[in-house]
Amino acid sequence: MAIVVTVAQQKGGAGKTTLVAQLAAALAASRRVAALDVDPQASLMRWQAARKSALKAAAAGLTVADCAGWRLAGEIARLARSHDVVLIDSPPHAETEARLAVRAADLVLVPLQPSPLDLWATEPTLALAHAEKRAVRVVLNRAPARGRLLDATRAELARAEAPVLAAALRNRSAYPAAMQRGLGVTESAPKGQAAAEVRALIAELSDWLGST
């Protein structure tokens, strides 16, 4: 059975699709990975289409599917049978599909840009993960290396007892640039700083993902 990781965050633009694509591409080097696009915007499907033309069909090396509505739980279970990791890009609201995606998860990752508005918007997502009794980790995205806002965000998350990963993604053009090509940064620029961030993130999640 696969490990199911749901990337959830009600706030649009927080980095859900970016995080799913980066993890999927990096993990696909050593594991059978499926990514499930539950967002009606279907950005992950667009990424996969670019990926197929960049890497040529089978070489894309991972399964990307979309799914909505009542079929979701069944689709997650189906993908879990034939993969090692299932990553779910969940829709930006806290309704049925987001709840099902969280319920199916072994781990819920919540990308968060360090800003008060994003922090407040994250509360329903954290509450949902809590209500479903899922392990949850906040991933700071587009994070500055240091500064007052970063410290305040970490402090507020600590007060809310929301565990935050030490590994964070900085604001780097390498991320959208790789997305545009259907790649992850570990593929487009494996020696770059963005790739190092993604690898550090995966290393910190070794309790769920194992070590590479």
Ligand SMILES: Nc1ncnc2c1ncn2[C@@H]1O[C@H](COP(=O)(O)OP(=O)(O)O)[C@@H](O)[C@H]1O
């Ligand atoms: N770490 C990052 N550095 C630079 N740009 C980023 C980063 N993370 C996300 N972005 C950009 O921010 C926008 C929103 O990210 P996206 O992954 O689509 O968020 P969501 O899926 O939560 O709506 C996109 O244009 C994406 O390329």
Ligand SMILES: [Mg+2]
């Ligand atoms: Mg998205």
